Amino acid sequence: xxxxxxxxxxxxxxxxxxxxxxxxxxxxxxxxxxxxxxxxxxxxxxxxxxxxxxxxxxxxxxxxxxxxxxxxxxxxxxxxxxxxxxxxxxxxxxxxxxxxxxxxxxxxxxxxxxxxxxxxxxxxxxxxxxxxxxxxxxxxxxxxxxxxxxxxxxxxxxxxxxxxxxxxxxxxxxxxxxxxxxxxxxxxxxxxxxxxxxxxxxxxxxxxxxxxxxxxxxxxxxxxxxxxxxxxxxxxxxxxxxxxxxxxxxxxxxxxxxxx
Amino acid sequence: xxxxxxxxxxxxxxxxxxxxxxxxxxxxxxxxxxxxxxxxxxxxxxxxxxxxxxxxxxxxxxxxxxxxxxxxxxxxxxxxxxxxxxxxxxxxxxxxxxxxxxxxxxxxxxxxxxxxxxxxxxxxxxxxxxxxxxxxxxxxxxxxxxxxxxxxxxxxxxxxxxxxxxxxxxxxxxxxxxxxxxxxxxxxxxxxxxxxxxxxxxxxxxxxxxxxxxxxxxxxxxxxxxxxxxxxxxxxxxxxxxxxxxxxxxxxxxxxx
Ligand SMILES: Nc1ncnc2c1ncn2[C@@H]1O[C@H](COP(=O)(O)OP(=O)(O)OP(=O)(O)O)[C@@H](O)[C@H]1O
Ligand SMILES: [Mg+2]
Numbered sequence: 001x002x003x004x005x006x007x008x009x010x011x012x013x014x015x016x017x018x019x020x021x022x023x024x025x026x027x028x029x030x031x032x033x034x035x036x037x038x039x040x041x042x043x044x045x046x047x048x049x050x051x052x053x054x055x056x057x058x059x060x061x062x063x064x065x066x067x068x069x070x071x072x073x074x075x076x077x078x079x080x081x082x083x084x085x086x087x088x089x090x091x092x093x094x095x096x097x098x099x100x101x102x103x104x105x106x107x108x109x110x111x112x113x114x115x116x117x118x119x120x121x122x123x124x125x126x127x128x129x130x131x132x133x134x135x136x137x138x139x140x141x142x143x144x145x146x147x148x149x150x151x152x153x154x155x156x157x158x159x160x161x162x163x164x165x166x167x168x169x170x171x172x173x174x175x176x177x178x179x180x181x182x183x184x185x186x187x188x189x190x191x192x193x194x195x196x197x198x199x200x201x202x203x204x205x206x207x208x209x210x211x212x213x214x215x216x217x218x219x220x221x222x223x224x225x226x227x228x229x230x231x232x233x234x235x236x237x238x239x240x241x242x243x244x245x246x247x248x249x250x251x252x253x254x255x256x257x258x259x260x
Numbered sequence: 261x262x263x264x265x266x267x268x269x270x271x272x273x274x275x276x277x278x279x280x281x282x283x284x285x286x287x288x289x290x291x292x293x294x295x296x297x298x299x300x301x302x303x304x305x306x307x308x309x310x311x312x313x314x315x316x317x318x319x320x321x322x323x324x325x326x327x328x329x330x331x332x333x334x335x336x337x338x339x340x341x342x343x344x345x346x347x348x349x350x351x352x353x354x355x356x357x358x359x360x361x362x363x364x365x366x367x368x369x370x371x372x373x374x375x376x377x378x379x380x381x382x383x384x385x386x387x388x389x390x391x392x393x394x395x396x397x398x399x400x401x402x403x404x405x406x407x408x409x410x411x412x413x414x415x416x417x418x419x420x421x422x423x424x425x426x427x428x429x430x431x432x433x434x435x436x437x438x439x440x441x442x443x444x445x446x447x448x449x450x451x452x453x454x455x456x457x458x459x460x461x462x463x464x465x466x467x468x469x470x471x472x473x474x475x476x477x478x479x480x481x482x483x484x485x486x487x488x489x490x491x492x493x494x495x496x497x498x499x500x501x502x503x504x505x506x507x508x509x510x511x512x513x514x515x516x517x
Contacts, residue, residue, distance in 0.1 A: 054416040076418035086410040089512040090431050099427060103419045140512040158417070 002065060003029030004194050005036075005053050005162065010062030011219070012048055022048040024219035026062070030211075032161075035188050035195045037205035039251060040215030040223075041259045046198040049220070050166050053196065054078045066162065076104065078162045079155030083170040085147040087139040093150050094135035097122040100158045107158060125153045129183050145176035149183065156187065163188075165197045169204065178236060181207055189233065202248045202255075206230075207239055214254045223258055226251060298478040303485060306478035313467060318486045321452050321464040324380060325494075328387025329448040336392040336444070337437065340399025344433065345425065350400065361393045366454050373459045383455040383463060390451035391444040398440035402433025435509035438502035445494045449487060 010026045013019045023045035030036040038046050051057040052064050055074040064071040066078075079100070087096045101107040101118055111118060126135055129149040139147055148168060155163060165184075169177040185208060188195055199205050205212050212226045228247060230238055238244055280300045286292070287299040294302055307314060343350045365386050372382035406428055414424050456465025464483045471479035503510065 051412070054412075056412050056415055074415045074418055076416075078416045080413045080416050082409045082413070084407070084409055086407050086413060088410075088428065088431070089514055090506075090508040099414075100417050102427065103414060103417045103423055105418075138508065138512065155413075164416070 002068070004032040004034070004067060005030040005196065006063075006065040007049070007052065008063045008065075010052060010059040010064060012045070012052060012057060012059045014048075021219040023052075024221055026215075026221045028213055028222050030194060030196060032194055033192045035197070035208055035210045037197045037199060037209035037212045038215060039199060039202060039205050039212060039255065040220060041217045041255060042200070044215045044218050044258075045220030046215060047166055049215075050080075050164050050196065050198060054080065054162075054164055075162070077160050078164050079158065079160035080164045080166070081148075081151045081155040081168045083167040085139070085144075085151035087147055087150055087154075089139055092136050092138050093126065093131065093142070094119065094122055096139065096150060097125065097135075097153050097157050100154060104158045122153070122157060125157060126150075128187070129153055130179075145172050145180070148172060148176075148180065152180075152183070152187075156191075156193075159191070161194060163193050163195045165195065167198055167200065170200065177201070177204070182236070184208060185234065202251045203239055203244075205251070206244060206247045207234060207236075212251065214251060214258065216258045224254055295475055295477050298481055302478045303481040306476070306482040307485065310479055310482060314464075314482060314486055317462055317464045317467045317483075318490060320380075320462045321383075321449070321456065321487070322490055324383035324456070324463065325387050325445075325448045325452040325490075328384040328451060329391055329445055331384070331388040332392035332395060332444055332448065333441070335388070336395025336440075337399060339392070340396040340433075340437070341403070341425075341430075343396060344400040344403025344429065345421075350404075357393065357396065365390045365451055366458065369455050369458045372455070378459040379461060382459050383452045386455035387448040387451035390454075391448040394440045394443045394447070395437065398436040399433050402436035403429045406432065432514075435502075435506040435514060438498070438505050441498040441502065442495055445498050446491055449491050449494075453487065 005028075007026055007028045011024045012022050012026075014022055026045070026049065028036075028038075028049070038049060040046055048057065052059055053066065053071070053075075055064075055066075055071040058064075058072070066075050087093075088099065091099070098111070098118060101111050107118070123132075123135060126132060129152060131146060131149055131153070134142065134146065139150070142150065148171075152165075152168065155165075169180055172180070181204060184195075184197075187193070188208075195208075197205070197208060206228055209228055212228060214223045214226065215221065216223050226247065230241075230243060230247075284300050287297060298306070339353070343353055368389060369382055369386055372385050376382055376385070403425070406424070410428060411424060414428070419427070452463065453465035456463030457469045458465075460466045464487055468480050468483040471477075471483065508514070
């Protein structure tokens with residue numbers, strides 16, 4: 001069985017032969033609509049995995065498939081968000097959100113004729129992440145958390161089938177982070193989108209994901225998969241239950257071992 | 261933007277007046293002869309006395325500078341875009357450009373005279389040659405320093421290189437470009453004056469050379485003052501243009517090169 005995102009026995013080297021072996025023999029399958037989390041020691045190749053899955057890098061061995069097709073160029077269907085919000089400072093929030101629509105077809109050719117429709121969509125999205133009426137603010141007028149929400153919205157505006165999040169909440173304080181967990185959880189539930197989330201926060205992984213992949217130290221490969229069987233919808237309260245803590249503890253042991 | 265305090269607004273005037281006062285006092289106190297260092301008063305008198313010549317030659321210098329500068333802006337922008345666009349073009353052209361920039365432009369003037377005669381054309385070309393380099397470097401830097409993560413976000417959407425340049429590269433290169441104009445315009449003046457003082461019958465550079473030959477030291481200084489005034493005015497214009505065109509960069513604390 002192949003998943004919606006499928007990496008099979010993938011190895012990747014940065015900087016040509018003799019360069020850094022980032023991942024080796026990495027296999028990972030994520031089903032359509034699934035929320036997958038990837039955890040592992042720092043530098044183990046998690047960001048590399050994201051780049052391979054979106055066609056920003058190509059493996060020297062193994063195959064990468066997305067939506068049943070071999071990835072040979074950037075995938076076009078992915079929304080991405082990173083730890084840094086990377087908003088354009090010369091555009092206000094709303095204009096920042098419209099950026100992907102200026103690139104992705106069919107929106108690209110429809111945008112100027114159906115501007116109002118797209119602006120309404122952007123405003124809805126902003127409202128859904130608690131940024132109602134912030135559309136005309138510029139990025140530097142927003143707090144870090146608000147910028148990160150905007151960055152998430154930008155990743156979602158073209159309604160991608162695949163959402164790739166690389167430590168999107170890494171730079172935020174604990175309260176804002178937990179608030180955004182709720183935002184992501186609801187977006188995933190509402191849109192049935194496939195999500196791959198890279199994180200260092202094990203609680204975050206367990207709270208959000210259906211399945212968690214634990215990676216080894218560099219060169220990275222998948223050590224274990226852990227299905228999170230906590231029923232949805234999940235509330236923040238769930239993070240205080242023994243079942244939740246047990247999974248977090250189990251993952252922590254895997255990572256401690258992986259680091260050795 | 262908040263209002264600038266009075267002290268800050270007055271500071272440039274106070275500093276200028278203080279400099280003139282110290283200069284005047286020093287000349288009087290140490291009895292410095294006029295043919296060595298004329299007092300500001302003597303320079304002022306020379307400005308009034310030779311006003312028509314100063315005015316005419318200043319206009320000439322200003323015109324050669326501006327034409328050379330305009331060429332530098334056009335050419336610098338194009339070359340900067342090319343260098344920022346392609347790593348291969350960058351690798352090929354950069355060493356050439358650095359080598360070229362290292363050549364003292366005064367050494368190039370005789371060649372220009374050989375090709376184009378004296379006067380307007382070599383002055384324009386010297387101004388151009390000396391001032392395009394910072395524009396190229398700045399535009400290329402603006403393009404080359406796009407955050408890799410932002411580039412990834414756009415590429416994963418299927419953006420072409422042209423898309424990335426249009427949506428991100430060029431807007432973010434603009435503050436670098438407008439910032440470089442301030443440097444380029446002052447360099448263009450240097451170029452014009454160099455060429456005029458070697459190979460021209462007009463222009464402030466030529467005026468100062470003639471004044472020197474006739475020991476009219478106050479007139480030399482009057483020429484310097486004229487250049488300084490033109491330089492300050494053009495610099496201020498470029499700074500205003502910069503603030504107008506890329507206000508977002510200043511308000512957001514965008515990194516400037
Ligand atoms: N562009 C690059 N050029 C060369 N080496 C790279 C590059 N990007 C990553 N690497 C190397 O590949 C390895 C994996 O990097 P990667 O960024 O995928 O790790 P990561 O798991 O995302 O780490 P972190 O948790 O710290 O973000 C590291 O050893 C890194 O030094
Ligand atoms: Mg990483």
